[in-house]
Amino acid sequence: MGKPDAEGHGPAEGLPGLPPEWGRVVVPDDASTLATEAAQVRRELRRAAGRPGRPHAMGLPLLVLLVAVITTMAGLFAVTWPRANRGTDRPNPAPYSPPADPAGRALPALDLVDEDEAPVPLRGLLPAVIILLDGCPCPDRVSDALAAAPPGVSVVTVTGARRPTPTSGNPAGPTDSRQVRVLADPAGGLRSFLGRPARSGAATVLLVDRTGTVTRVLPDIGPIDAYRDELLALAA
Incomplete structure (x- = not known):
């Protein structure tokens, strides 16, 4: 049974005894x-x-x-982490491929210069055997070409100097009254067309017909018998 509260009231009916500090409920x-x-x-x-x-x-x-x-x-770690093959994973250079043979192509419309530095259209001298002498003067080979060239076919020597000198083309004592046309190509347009650099001791030969088509290229002039038939065919 509960005890009366501080005011003398008894506990609520039906409720168990409650702590006195709760006061009156x-x-x-x-x-x-x-x-x-x-x-x-x-x-x-x-x-x-x-x-x-x-x-x-x-x-x-x-x-x-x-x-x-x-x-x-993680991204920074992947970028900065040294790899075993770093420095060796560069792409392999493309293998060297030799320049295409100019034979069968049209001779470009180049203006070279003569001894007076006057422009000379190269295509105006066709048909022609053109000898590049920037690698070798080769006076004997020039004399052979002049002797074998049929009438109507020009023999042209070309150097890479600013202006040609008379000794760069006409050999001493030519075999007939014809003269070699001595020209210079200071801009290097003809050598660029060939795609072949000058080689010491070698003179390059181009045979060009009257239509302007290159019929043959010899990196080294060699004996006249190596191209005599093609030279004679230029007169046709």
Whole structure:
């Protein structure tokens, strides 16, 4: 049985004994009068239940930030990590391919210069045997070409100097009254067309017919018998 409270009231009927420090406990006849207190208690319970969930709500942004940091560090690690084959993975250079043979191609419309530095259209001298002397003066080979050239076929010598000298073409004592046409190609257009650099001790020969088509190229002039038939055919 409960004890009376401090005011002399006994415990509420039907309730067990309560701690005296709670004071007087009054149980109303109408429970609806406790609605306000019940709502307040529910609010307190919800707030109390929401506090432990706050670290969980912050967990997702922290997880995203952590993944971003790990991804960035992994990228830096992959870039800066030394590789065993670094410096040896360069692409292999393309194999050397010799220039295409100019035979069968049209001679470009080049203007060379004579002893007076006057322009001379090269295609105006066709048909012709053209001898490039920038690698070798080869006066004997020039004399052979002049002796074998049929009438109507020009013999032209070309040097890479600013202006040609008389000794760069006409040999001493030509076999007939014809003269070698001595020209210079300071711009290097003819050598560029050939795609072959000058070689010391070698003179390059081009045989060009009257239509301007290169019929044969000899990197080294050699004996006249090596191209006599093609030279004679230029007069046709």
